[in-house]
Amino acid sequence: YATEIDEATGMVVVGAPLDPRVPARVSRAMIENLDAYPFPSDTPVPYAEAVFERASVEIARGCTEGCRFCQAGMIYRPVRERSPQSIADSLIGGVEKAGYEESGLTCLSTADFSSITPLVKSLAAELRKRGVSMSVASLRAYGLNEDLLDELALTRISGLTFAPEAGTQRMRDVVNKNVTEAHIEESSRRVFSRGWHRLKLYFMIGLPTEEDDDVRGIVETGQRMLRVGRELAGHRAEVTVSVSSHVPKPHTPLQWCAQDPEPEIKRKQQILRHTAARDKSLRLKHHHSGISFIEGILARxxxxxxxxxxxxxxxxxxxxxxxxxxxxxxxxxxxxxxxxxxxxxxxxRPVTARLPWDHIDVGLEDGFLLSEYRKALKGRASPPCGKVAGMLIHHTNLAEAEPDRRKLVCYDCGVACDLTKMRDERLVALRTLGATERSVRAIEVVDAIVDGELIDVSERGGGSPAEVGRTKDRETERAERVRLAGHHNAGLAFTSYRIRFAKIGRAAFLGHLDLVRLLSRSFRRADLPLAVSRGFSPKPRISFGPALGLGIPSLGELMDVDLEHVVPGVKTWDVVDDSTRVELPADEVRDRLAAVCPPGIEIESCSIVRLNGHPSVTRDGVKPHLGLGKLIDAVDVVIRPAADGIAHDAARLSRLAAALMARPEAKIARGEKMIDVRGLVLDVSVIDGDAALRLAAALDWANGPLLRVRIRATADGSAKPSEVARALGVWGSDDPRGEHALVARLGVVEVGTLPPPTSGRDPALHESA
Ligand code: SF4
Known part of the structure; x- marks a missing residue:
């Protein structure tokens, strides 16, 4: 393309194509039928904790709301929804394949998905059977109807978020956010009255025509919602107001607007802080003004x-x-x-100016953005399109949706929606989900007066003042409901298994919490039903042997895990309540777990243990096995000395081993303290020949003689392998970039195991636990 300078703005704009094969304007690519491209359920599963770590499905693309600052809402038109079946396949498939404990539905505005309430109901029922929680992103203040919240209240999510975007009604009309103060307040009531104690509200500063009162209105809205929270949830109520700075974006009605310069953003942030200072319990966050400044330069x-x-x-x-x-x-x-x-x-930018992105065709008519821009400057809202005029959310059942033949709002924005098809598809979705009748609660309570305004409390958001007078501890109540919902199998018979596994290669760099998460997911992937602890956030009952340092590989770790009994051949979530369940054989647990664990976690053996407190021990008078906390009193480690310019042959290592064992003490610095390593070392020997070769191969080390050390590991303390290597004089450089010894754990040593007969040369690698 040729480029020119636009005289009105001084911007480089794109002119005519220089190659006749190139179109004058580049059209966006668009998928009409999202179901033809099912949302992937086979996603990478992170080893270490990551953000948005859950099975998540984009349930729709596009948005009917027409928020004037939102680029996605403009360029992804028209709204296209996935079918409920396709969403269920992706979400449940994603959960089962990855073993995630959390799932989520996302799109630009989930509350506007035409069958969101019946969809959430049907998915939540399936997810609860699998012990998986569900979150729903991008809720609107008016979309939080009672049934939807009741379902979400059965999950473990600790708070809800929605985005009023502006702190005064005038500003919300400017940006076309179809939310009123009454909606925000009533949604807050509904959230807090269900036992949640955290609410997060998103706002923007720097919107066109904004005045200081609008900025103060942001914090004041948050403070009002905090008062609602205190009324319903007591002192634990928390409201966070998160404020970003408006960055005008191409292809939006606000693309011609000025962005606040950085000093002005900082001044408004100061107003926010000053207003918030009146009540310190409101949490206020705002974006880095410098980053917003750069975003503004990049955006346009x-x-x-x-x-x-x-x-x-x-x-x-x-x-x-x-x-x-x-x-x-x-x-x-x-x-x-x-x-x-x-x-x-x-x-x-003048509306007559050519813009640097004019050659990109996102499907909108030229005049549409301009007419919305003019309405914005006059503070006039445009109701959502694709809906009946005056309705904020769609019908949630066929009984109401089918007879409603009223015209759907359309502004002829250019993307040419087929409104008849849109309406028909919504009916199909409701039918698929079996949402035929209006909910009993919605029939009972239809309208309410809040702040003098009549609003629908059943399907469109709105309020239910009847809830205000309740004084029970709703949080406790909800926690109990969640516990019961998450424990639909609470009290099932279980068996404890002791599993020996290796943690090698890159898996050695997994921290303890990441390992627990990874193994929990592996059990879920293998459909091995983990018994969980009680409480609001039930945790799998898994325990491990002595902590292993980060980055240290191990050939012999132990874990104990409780697994619920199963119905053979039936998936856990398909089992009906009164089925006869049996204990899984240990070999089957080992094989199924081994088949799903990622590289580096190698399941080697599994046996059933009867631990103290298990009903079978109490009932049958069986002598219980020791738990891992009491079973282990030492660990065996192997050290490959740092080369350090010295040839460490077996004879030299034997001399070093004997020298350490002969010392009365060997003090090594651990932070500020000195510890006596010698007192914690039970034995040192040398591994050479075939045994060393096999071990080096298993650990991916170069071949050579190795030191094997038995170190005491009890509740009273232990020595780190690196500390022992220092005491032996084989650690090498203390500079992290220099070469130092390699260490690995061979296994754990059970209480009562006899110490190796002599120190010194160890011709064969004797077995650890
Ligand atoms: S064509 Fe009409 S209904 Fe479709 S996105 Fe544009 S304004 Fe909305």
Whole structure:
């Protein structure tokens, strides 16, 4: 494409194609039928904890709300919903394949998904059977109807989030956020009255026509919701107000608006802090003003910005969306070097100007964005499209949806929705979900007066003042409901298994919590039903032997796990309540778990143990096995000395071993303290020949003689392998970049195991537990 400078703005804009095969405007690609591209259920499962770590399905694309700042809401039109069956297949499939304990539904506005309430109901029932919780993202203040909240209240999510976006009704009309103060308040009532004590509200500053009162209105809205929370949930109620700075985006009605310069953003953030200071219990968060400034330059920039990004990257910028490593100086230097006129990039653009993104066709009619922009400046809202005028959310049942033949709102934005098809598909979805009748509660309570405004409390959000007078401890009540819902099998017979496994290769770098999470997921993937602890957040009953240092591989770890009894051949979640259940054989547990564990976690053996407290021990008078806490009193480790320019042959290692064993004590620094390593070392021997070869191969080490050390490991303490290597004089450099000894754990030593007969040369590798 040829490029030109637009005279009105000084921006580089795209002109005619230089190649006749290239279209004058580039059209977006769009998938009409999302079901033709099922949402993937085979996703990578992280070893270490990650954000958004759950089975998550995008249930729809596009949005009917027409928020004027939202680029996604404009460029992903029209709304396309996945069918309930396709969503269930992806979500349940994702949970089963990954073993996740959490799942989520996402889209630009889940409350506007046409059958969200029956969908959540049907999915939640299936997920509860699997012990999996569900969250619903991007809820709107009006979409929180009673039935939906009742379902969500049975999950372990600890709070809800919604986005009023602006703190006054005037500003919400400017940005076309179809939410009223009454909706926000009533949704808060519904959230707090169900036992949640956390509410998070998202807002923006820097919106067009904004005044200081609008900024103060953000905090004041949060403070009002906090008062609602205290009334219903007591002192534990928490409201967080999170405020970002508006960045005008291309292809939105606000694309011509000025962005607040950084000093103005900072001034408004100061107003927020000052207003919030009146009541310190409101939590206020706001974005980094410098990052918003750069986002504004990038969002509406022209081709010159490519050079800026490259220059900043060359200057060392990485992950600059993270406050802690963002450095504005790199950006300001690069902007100056590329002659970027910052005020022009952030300022108001004339509606007649050519814009750097004009050659990209997202399907909208030219006049649509402009008419919405003009309405914004006049503070006039446009009701959502694709819905009947005046309805905020869709009918949730066929009894109401089928006879309603009223016209759906449409602004002819250019994407040419087939409104008849849209309506028919919604009916099909409700039919598929069996949502035929209106809920009993919705029939009983239809309207209520809140702040003098009549609002529907059944399906469209709104309020239920009747709830206000309740004084019970709702949080305790909800916790109990969640516990029962999450424990539909509470009290089932279980068996304890002792599993020996190796943790090698990259898996050695898994921390303890990550290992617990990974193994819990592996049990779920293998449909081995974990018995869980009681309480609001039930945890799998898994215990481990002595802690293993991060990065240290082990060939012999132990864990004890309780598994519920099963009905052979039937998936856990398909078992009916009165079926006869049996104990899983230990070999089957070993094989099924081994088949699903990731590389580096190798399941070696499994046996049934009868631990103290198990009903079979009490009932049959069986002598209980020792639990791992009492069973183990030492660990065996292996050390490969650092080369250090010295040839460590077996004879030399034997001398070092004997020297340590002959010392009365060997003090090594551990932080501020000195510990006596010698007192904790029970034995040192040398592994050489075939045994060393096999061991080095298993650990992916170079071959050579190795030191084997038995170290006491009790509740009173233990020595780290690196400390023993230091005491032996084979650790090597203390500089982390220098070479040091390699260490690994061979296994654990059970109480009562005789110590090796002599110290010194160990011709064969004797077995650890
Ligand atoms: S064509 Fe009409 S219903 Fe479809 S997205 Fe545009 S305005 Fe909304």
């Amino acid at each position: 920039g022209d081709r010159r910005i490519a050079d800026v990004i490259e220059a900043v990257w060359r200057a060392g910028a990485r992950f600059d969306g993270w406050d802690e490593i963002f450095e504005i100086e790199r950006w300001t230097a690069a902007l100056a070097a590329s002659n970027v006129d910052v005020p022009a990039y952030l300022g108001t």
